[in-house]
Amino acid sequence: MSGNLLEVKAVRMHFPIHGGVLFRRIATVYAVDGVSFNVKPGETVGVVGESGCGKSTLGKTILRLYDPTGGEVLFEGKDLAKMGRRELREVRKDIQIIFQDPYESLNQTHTVGRIIQEPFVIHGVGTKEWRREEAKKLLKRVGLPESAFDRFPHEFSGGQRQRIGIARSIALKPKLVICDEPVSALDVSIQSQVLNLLLDLQREMGMAYIFIAHDLAVVKHVSDRIAVMYLGKIVEFAAAEDLYKAPRHPYTQALISAIPVPDPTRDLSTKQVLEGDVPSPRNPPSGCSFRTRCRFATERCAKEEPTLADAPNASKGHLVACHYADRLDEALKERAKT
Amino acid sequence: MTTLPLDPLTRKKIHRFRSIKRGYYSAIFLAAAILLSFGAELFVNSRALIVRYEGRFHFPTYGSILPGTTFGLDYRYETKYRELKRKFKAEGRGNWVLLPPAPYNAYENDLTEGIYPPTAPDAGSGHWLGTDSTGRDVLARLVYGFRTAIVFSILLLLCNYTIGVTIGCAMGYFGGKFDLFFQRIIEIWANVPFLYIIIIVASIMIPNFFTLMMIMLFFGWIQMTWYMRTATYKQKSREYVLAARAMGASDPYIIFQHIIPNTISIIVTFMPFSISSGVVVLTSLDYLGFGLPAPTPSWGELLRQGTSNLDALWIVSSVVVSMILLLTMVTFVGEAVREAFDPKKHTVYE
Ligand SMILES: Nc1ncnc2c1ncn2[C@@H]1O[C@H](COP(=O)(O)OP(=O)(O)OP(=O)(O)O)[C@@H](O)[C@H]1O
Ligand code: SF4
Ligand SMILES: [Mg+2]
Numbered sequence: 001m002s003g004n005l006l007e008v009k010a011v012r013m014h015f016p017i018h019g020g021v022l023f024r025r026i027a028t029v030y031a032v033d034g035v036s037f038n039v040k041p042g043e044t045v046g047v048v049g050e051s052g053c054g055k056s057t058l059g060k061t062i063l064r065l066y067d068p069t070g071g072e073v074l075f076e077g078k079d080l081a082k083m084g085r086r087e088l089r090e091v092r093k094d095i096q097i098i099f100q101d102p103y104e105s106l107n108q109t110h111t112v113g114r115i116i117q118e119p120f121v122i123h124g125v126g127t128k129e130w131r132r133e134e135a136k137k138l139l140k141r142v143g144l145p146e147s148a149f150d151r152f153p154h155e156f157s158g159g160q161r162q163r164i165g166i167a168r169s170i171a172l173k174p175k176l177v178i179c180d181e182p183v184s185a186l187d188v189s190i191q192s193q194v195l196n197l198l199l200d201l202q203r204e205m206g207m208a209y210i211f212i213a214h215d216l217a218v219v220k221h222v223s224d225r226i227a228v229m230y231l232g233k234i235v236e237f238a239a240a241e242d243l244y245k246a247p248r249h250p251y252t253q254a255l256i257s258a259i260p261v262p263d264p265t266r267d268l269s270t271k272q273v274l275e276g277d278v279p280s281p282r283n284p285p286s287g288c289s290f291r292t293r294c295r296f297a298t299e300r301c302a303k304e305e306p307t308l309a310d311a312p313n314a315s316k317g318h319l320v321a322c323h324y325a326d327r328l329d330e331a332l333k334e335r336a337k338t
Numbered sequence: 339m340t341t342l343p344l345d346p347l348t349r350k351k352i353h354r355f356r357s358i359k360r361g362y363y364s365a366i367f368l369a370a371a372i373l374l375s376f377g378a379e380l381f382v383n384s385r386a387l388i389v390r391y392e393g394r395f396h397f398p399t400y401g402s403i404l405p406g407t408t409f410g411l412d413y414r415y416e417t418k419y420r421e422l423k424r425k426f427k428a429e430g431r432g433n434w435v436l437l438p439p440a441p442y443n444a445y446e447n448d449l450t451e452g453i454y455p456p457t458a459p460d461a462g463s464g465h466w467l468g469t470d471s472t473g474r475d476v477l478a479r480l481v482y483g484f485r486t487a488i489v490f491s492i493l494l495l496l497c498n499y500t501i502g503v504t505i506g507c508a509m510g511y512f513g514g515k516f517d518l519f520f521q522r523i524i525e526i527w528a529n530v531p532f533l534y535i536i537i538i539v540a541s542i543m544i545p546n547f548f549t550l551m552m553i554m555l556f557f558g559w560i561q562m563t564w565y566m567r568t569a570t571y572k573q574k575s576r577e578y579v580l581a582a583r584a585m586g587a588s589d590p591y592i593i594f595q596h597i598i599p600n601t602i603s604i605i606v607t608f609m610p611f612s613i614s615s616g617v618v619v620l621t622s623l624d625y626l627g628f629g630l631p632a633p634t635p636s637w638g639e640l641l642r643q644g645t646s647n648l649d650a651l652w653i654v655s656s657v658v659v660s661m662i663l664l665l666t667m668v669t670f671v672g673e674a675v676r677e678a679f680d681p682k683k684h685t686v687y688e
Contacts (some may be wrong), residue, residue: 063584092586105577109345109599122587152345153561168581 004074005060005176005208006039011060013054014178017282031057038307039176044202044209046223046240047254048216050278054232054283055212056100060179062210063097064088067302071215072100075176093123096169100181102161106153112139112148112164120173139166142197160191163197170201178210183218195222216255220244224319228252231289232281234308238318247313248320248330288322296324296331351603354678361674364667366596375485380559382478384443386419388436391426409433420464440466442475444482444635449473456650468652470643476656480633484660491616492550497555498612499605502562507593507601509563510570517567524560532557540628554619562608570600603679614665621661637661 013032016025031054039045043103044109046316047055061068064080073080075091083091099105116135120126136146140162151163162182169177179198184190199222204211213219219240223321226243227257228236228251236249246254254274276293279285291297313316322323324331344352356362379399389396398419399406406413409422423435441446441464449455455473457465457565466682467476493587520568538555539545541640545553548552573579574597582592617637622637644654 060580065580065583089586092584095584097584099577099579099581101577104386105581105583107578107596107600118582118587119585122582122585122591152347155346165581168585172585332523 003040004038004225005041005076007064007074008038009036009072009074011035011061012069012074013027013057013066014069021096027282030232030284032061037227037234037237039208039210041175042206042208044211044221044222046226047210047212047229048214048219048226049229050107051214052278053279053295054281055229056180057212059097059180059212062176063095093172093176098165098169098182101185102158102165105165108153108162111150111152114133115164115306116167116171119168123172129137134325138171142167158186159194161192162186166197170205173205174207176208180212181214184215199330217259228255231279232286233289233321236320239315242315242318246314248314248325249322251290296328296335298331298334346399351678354661355674358674358677361443361670364670368667369673372488375481378481378485381438382440382481382675383427383438384419384446386435387435390628391433416480440464440475440477442478444474444478445633447473449477456647457654459652467656468642471647476653478639480656480660481634483637483640484637486617487620489616490547490620491613494554494558494616495612496611498563499559501559501568503605506563506566507597510565511574518645524564527557527560536623537628544631550629565608566601569604570597573597573600607676608678609657610668613614614668617664
């Protein structure tokens with residue numbers, strides 16, 4: 001084994017759109033289209049991208065809530081997509097998810113106590129008393145009073161509910177937690193509390209996170225490495241530091257320049273604004289999927305799809321999918337010619 | 339945990355239901371009427387409630403028949419308690435008979451020489467709502483007809499919902515080919531003219547309570563199936579279900595622990611309407627003569643008699659008034675339930 005906890009290899013998730021009288025496939029949503037990356041034990045990999053670029057789908061596909069159209073998801077070396085029911089059930093103790101909307105992800109008809117004990121019940125862990133005790137400990141651990149046990153989710157605020165969801169997801173001491181925009185539904189004042197809770201838990205329990213967000217500023221705080229997604233593909237993947245300091249992909253550059261930072265040393269001339277809409281994942285552009293909004297795009301970009309590869313002259317492990325990653329000025333020149 | 343705590347949403351719904359007064363009171367009234375109708379033998383019956391004869395008490399209401407000889411009469415068939423009462427009174431020997439307030443059953447023809455039924459309501463004879471064209475007590479037929487109709491509707495509802503919830507849930511949850519298959523079946527089913535089928539069946543054989551129910555069940559399961567399919571489909575893609583799946587929960591666990599509890603309000607909302615439609619369908623079939631076999635007391639049959647004997651207005655007015663009262667109250671309950679359980683009113687994002 002390569003020392004990776006999770007290896008995602010060329011994963012594709014295409015949703016067929018059916019319609020018409022005969023219920024034929026009339027279109028395909030290329031929600032995730034060939035994504036590869038890996039996660040090491042205990043690290044946090046951030047995934048950023050605009051709304052609709054397939055982040056949640058990627059998370060759900062890794063969990064095999066969807067059956068991937070193609071590719072492999074290896075967890076500790078074993079392909080999740082090929083696992084049988086029983087094997088999958090075992091692995092699910094080790095991979096958990098925290099959803100964006102804490103109103104939606106908790107069953108409103110269950111008490112908080114029941115919600116937190118659910119992982120134990122499903123996997124038949126412990127006795128009744130043990131589960132109750134453990135659930136109470138978990139409540140305390142995520143900063144909720146024991147009295148929450150017999151109450152119902154919607155007696156709590158958004159932040160508190162997210163804590164309930166977190167308590168549930170760490171109950172079985174997983175090795176990997178997929179956090180799908182865990183704070184973006186929360187008030188700004190509460191966001192950092194929840195983020196800190198997640199970081200503390202990671203330090204204590206040593207689990208890895210895949211941290212999904214549409215906001216680079218949030219991801220940068222918590223992540224060791226960051227994947228930038230655009231239209232179902234990873235366009236840049238690098239250590240957080242590298243990505244932030246030396247972004248190579250025009251899309252990443254635009255995202256970073258959009259972060260409002262009062263940093264007088266930053267060169268304002270590189271400030272870029274993303275124009276236009278994200279193309280529909282039903283009908284992605286040919287060649288480089290970013291070319292419709294890329295200010296460097298050339299003819300080559302429309303014909304040839306760039307692959308995610310080591311960026312030239314960059315630190316090790318800095319991957320980028322752009323024909324002109326190292327020489328964007330050349331692209332500009334070429335553009336000027338035509 | 340001694341009591342199962344009701345979640346506040348459900349509590350709120352129940353509270354809202356109780357605050358809609360006319361629905362709430364209609365529900366209480368209907369529940370009382372249904373419960374009372376199960377003990378109808380105590381109120382409307384040709385058998386006496388209590389007979390005191392030679393120092394001993396007899397309670398003939400339930401149980402096997404007491405032959406006339408029990409009370410020193412000269413016949414071995416069932417005692418005629420109304421006559422017995424008159425006899426005891428005339429004798430004045432301390433024997434007595436306590437009759438129900440309406441001392442007739444739904445099947446007997448109360449015929450007196452020289453008087454041709456239907457007879458008008460008359461408190462003296464105990465025919466509170468008169469008799470029908472064969473001399474049967476209208477009140478008795480109304481009460482027992484109500485019981486038949488309600489029992490029929492409730493049983494039909496239980497069967498319909500059991501099938502509907504099972505298939506609908508499976509369709510919505512498992513989707514795919516299974517779903518498509520049943521969708522097509524339902525489309526075909528829904529286009530079969532239900533009344534014709536019943537009329538055809540009724541002209542081949544005389545339907546009884548159960549065959550009639552089977553025929554209605556044959557068509558009735560569709561509605562709930564369809565609603566449950568949609569509801570399940572919606573719940574299934576919600577994140578709390580995804581969370582359960584991600585935890586490794588099995589399909590039955592998710593269906594029974596998560597989806598059904600969250601679709602229960604749909605089931606509850608449709609109940610009153612199913613009951614009223616059950617009553618209406620049964621009554622119309624009886625009215626047309628395709629319903630329950632002849633002597634069974636039923637509102638449809640009464641309605642038919644009433645409309646063909648319009649000079650005996652008490653028949654038609656009793657059944658029409660009862661029908662209107664029942665349907666109005668069921669509608670009030672249905673309205674209130676819908677109002678109280680409407681999910682759109684409850685999704686509060688504070
Ligand atoms: N079950 C599905 N069937 C068909 N299309 C889907 C399905 N789930 C997602 N999609 C489509 O796939 C694309 C990616 O969706 P996804 O939810 O993964 O985006 P996202 O990056 O998480 O966006 P957001 O930031 O809004 O959460 C969208 O265009 C969406 O409409
Ligand atoms: S490949 Fe071309 S279009 Fe795509 S990001 Fe690079 S320069 Fe822009
Ligand atoms: Mg998402």
